[in-house]
Amino acid sequence: MSADTDNVSVEATAMAEYKGILQRLLDNRPSGTRQRLAHALGKNRSFITQITNASYAVPIPAPHLETIFEIVHFPTHERQAFLDAYGRAHPGRLQRAQSSRRIRTATLHVPDLGDEERNRRLDHMLSELAVQVAKIVEDGQ
Template sequence: MADTAIDEAAEAGAVVVYKRIFKEVLESRPSGMRLRLAHAMGKNRSFVSQISNPAYPVPIPVQHLNTIFDVCHFPPQAKAAFLRAYARAHPRRIGRLTEGAHERTLTLHLPDLGSAKRNAELDALLQEFARRLIAIMREK
């Protein structure tokens, strides 16, 4: 029982370390970066605030790391320090970062169609098109 508490405390400490690194990088970027990052991850701005705040125990999901690195333009030293702390905090998750296909984010600027419903339909159509096209390209 005591070992579990020690492991949890060590993990929490490592989470704080990588979140501090993330917060420093994020704060050194131009204003609007949180919103840009939220859009790239398909989340809202408050999610970015939670995962970048060392005071919150919410871990950063591994599937968002490459997007974070790309959008925030992590300096190589900060990325290396972040990954070391992330690996200490989540030793079983870090392997998933290198597994499988890597993703990248593309931001499209579309016209506002004047209706939330029509905008959502266009967004869904483009996302489905991208998924199908990628599936076709992977078959070759």
């Protein structure tokens, strides 16, 4: 085996490890946690499936980590194990993410539109708006 093949194998194993930790924690959280996480990240619920299933080669973007830790309520030892595996799977990504601006969660109170689909569309639109505003702010640094 070449050094490159060894690195790919180590990274794939580490990715499966951190995805397994996240999946295990989500499985032990109340119903709706995956949906809350998807909403907080501004993603579809299928994205959560992809980032928690080792069968998918979709890595978790480093800027999403703090939000994931907050929503899923990682115990300290699980968080450290996750970060160790993440660091092995994606060398250098944690340092780049930690040097960038942190994201915080803001709560908005909006009217209930009386229709689940319309409420969902409004929530999605507001999440997308927040992401776009953040991009503008970051580009202005």
